[in-house]
Amino acid sequence: MQDVSEAVERLGQTMERVGLPRMPARVFAFLVADDRPTNTASELASGLGVSPAAISGAVRYLCDTHLVVRERNPTGRGDIFRIRDEDVWATIQTTRLLVIDLVIESVQEAITLLPRGSAGRGRVEDARDYFRFVQEDAHGLDMRWREWRDAHRS
Incomplete structure (x- = not known):
């Protein structure tokens, strides 16, 4: 898991350098690097070691910029998030x-x-x-x- 965390931080820093705000860059990097096809806000917060409030603003930005898709969680309450497409x-x-x-x-x-x-x-x-x-x-x-x-x- 440490390798994934380091990869997420490096990719997130790169995305930040090319113009994404810091937290959306980290969330996007996590969604790209994580093996799961979707993540809940709670999973994103846990994986990045941040508060759910930080995730809320970041995923809103990523959805508004069409990098991430928000969907209803079919197995429970809340939403799940995924990158727009595999490419x-x-x-x-x-x-x-x-x-x-x-x-x-x-x-x-x-x-x-x-x-x-x-x-x-x-x-x-x-x-x-x-x-x-x-x-x-x-x-x-x-x-x-x-x-x-x-x-x-x-």
Whole structure:
């Protein structure tokens, strides 16, 4: 169990570095690393050594960001929590594509406000083109990921 706890802390710290708040990052890491497919709030609190109140806010954040699903516990009172799907990293990437769509839309609006041929407009057009490139490349990423994963799993 000590190895799992250390793995959860390391993964949680990484998720925190990439933008998740501390407690949601730890809860998410626990859900990913734990062998059980679902956990109750009590199990999460016990596994992380924190209060149930800390779990409540963290799972609300994770559900709102679509990383975790809340379901009614079929064997008793309360809810159970699980990661959205087994391929959670591809799900995260897909969610980020929606952000890229918003960036492209916003940058395009800014372009229309700038004078044609100006240096500023050229730099903003470069930003738009970069995000379009990333967007186009990312659409094939999911398929390439699954092929790579299948070829490299032992």
